[in-house]
Amino acid sequence: MSKILKEVIISNKKYAKNFNTKGNLQAAPIKKFAILTCMDARLDPAKFAGLSEGDAHVIRNAGGRVSDDAIRSLLISYKLLGTEEWFVIHHTDCGLEKFSNTDIDKEFNLDSKNKIDWLTFTDNEKSVVEDVLRLKKHPLVPNSIPIYGYIYDCKTGNLKEVFEATNLGI
Amino acid sequence: MSKILKEVIISNKKYAKNFNTKGNLQAAPIKKFAILTCMDARLDPAKFAGLSEGDAHVIRNAGGRVSDDAIRSLLISYKLLGTEEWFVIHHTDCGLEKFSNTDIDKEFNLDSKNKIDWLTFTDNEKSVVEDVLRLKKHPLVPNSIPIYGYIYDCKTGNLKEVFEATNLGI
Numbered sequence: 001m002s003k004i005l006k007e008v009i010i011s012n013k014k015y016a017k018n019f020n021t022k023g024n025l026q027a028a029p030i031k032k033f034a035i036l037t038c039m040d041a042r043l044d045p046a047k048f049a050g051l052s053e054g055d056a057h058v059i060r061n062a063g064g065r066v067s068d069d070a071i072r073s074l075l076i077s078y079k080l081l082g083t084e085e086w087f088v089i090h091h092t093d094c095g096l097e098k099f100s101n102t103d104i105d106k107e108f109n110l111d112s113k114n115k116i117d118w119l120t121f122t123d124n125e126k127s128v129v130e131d132v133l134r135l136k137k138h139p140l141v142p143n144s145i146p147i148y149g150y151i152y153d154c155k156t157g158n159l160k161e162v163f164e165a166t167n168l169g170i
Numbered sequence: 171m172s173k174i175l176k177e178v179i180i181s182n183k184k185y186a187k188n189f190n191t192k193g194n195l196q197a198a199p200i201k202k203f204a205i206l207t208c209m210d211a212r213l214d215p216a217k218f219a220g221l222s223e224g225d226a227h228v229i230r231n232a233g234g235r236v237s238d239d240a241i242r243s244l245l246i247s248y249k250l251l252g253t254e255e256w257f258v259i260h261h262t263d264c265g266l267e268k269f270s271n272t273d274i275d276k277e278f279n280l281d282s283k284n285k286i287d288w289l290t291f292t293d294n295e296k297s298v299v300e301d302v303l304r305l306k307k308h309p310l311v312p313n314s315i316p317i318y319g320y321i322y323d324c325k326t327g328n329l330k331e332v333f334e335a336t337n338l339g340i
């Protein structure tokens with residue numbers, strides 16, 4: 001068994017030992033909202049947004065991008081599990097801002113026939129606006145869901161507002 | 171400003187106030203591993219797996235499924251940011267086990283031309299094995315990465331091993 005696997009299992013046993021009433025929580029998020037953010041190891045959405053177990057859906061991928069899969073998750077989140085507000089949170093010093101699709105294709109020795117859209121971006125704020133708008137314009141996303149676009153600052157822990165698409169606008 | 175947005179901003183200010191040395195963390199995960207798990211509100215991977223900020227990548231979507239986007243994220247995780255071990259963690263009482271693709275298509279009034287693969291499943295353990303194997307067999311995933319398949323029990327907080335694909339076997 002690897003050192004990492006052992007550590008995770010020991011940590012999990014400690015957590016489960018003091019699980020208390022958390023076993024009674026239901027699937028539908030208590031606070032009826034969802035956060036889409038980056039997989040970056042420095043980000044702990046439960047801590048930086050003040051979530052307890054049961055409060056909110058958290059979707060994470062490389063970049064916190066509005067990929068087809070993030071859309072699948074958010075649609076399930078609202079339609080089957082009742083979320084009513086969504087956050088899209090990118091962050092400073094993101095890997096996807098430092099590399100281009102071509103750079104990453106090269107790392108994997110992918111030729112032009114097999115290239116992948118890694119969802120890299122060159123302007124962090126623009127990428128948030130682009131992602132919020134992609135959601136807001138999606139035919140299956142109801143206009144009633146406000147979508148908040150933010151950037152998390154890895155140096156300070158602060159969330160900075162970039163763009164808010166409410167039911168009143170756009 | 172919505173009640174939820176206000177709460178998130180207040181929680182974030184408190185978190186950032188005591189940020190201390192976390193601002194010095196680098197993008198590459200200290201513990202060199204990644205977890206793929208479900209967006210379910212009851213799951214807090216940092217708590218159930220004992221992660222501090224900076225330790226590990228966390229990727230989350232509806233079901234913790236190995237979607238194309240989860241693969242994109244994991245490939246970036248290992249190739250650009252050095253993770254060497256991966257966990258795929260589904261959980262009990264998952265929404266994707268309770269609904270079929272047809273059920274969810276109906277919720278959205280999607281006709282047969284516009285149906286979506288919502289990545290639902292009927293057997294939780296099988297879905298973990300299927301996902302771990304999809305990763306393990308992917309041409310861009312190196313054989314050296316062990317992939318641990320687990321199910322998180324929402325009633326107890328315990329992780330239960332389902333399947334481990336190491337560099338030696340599959």
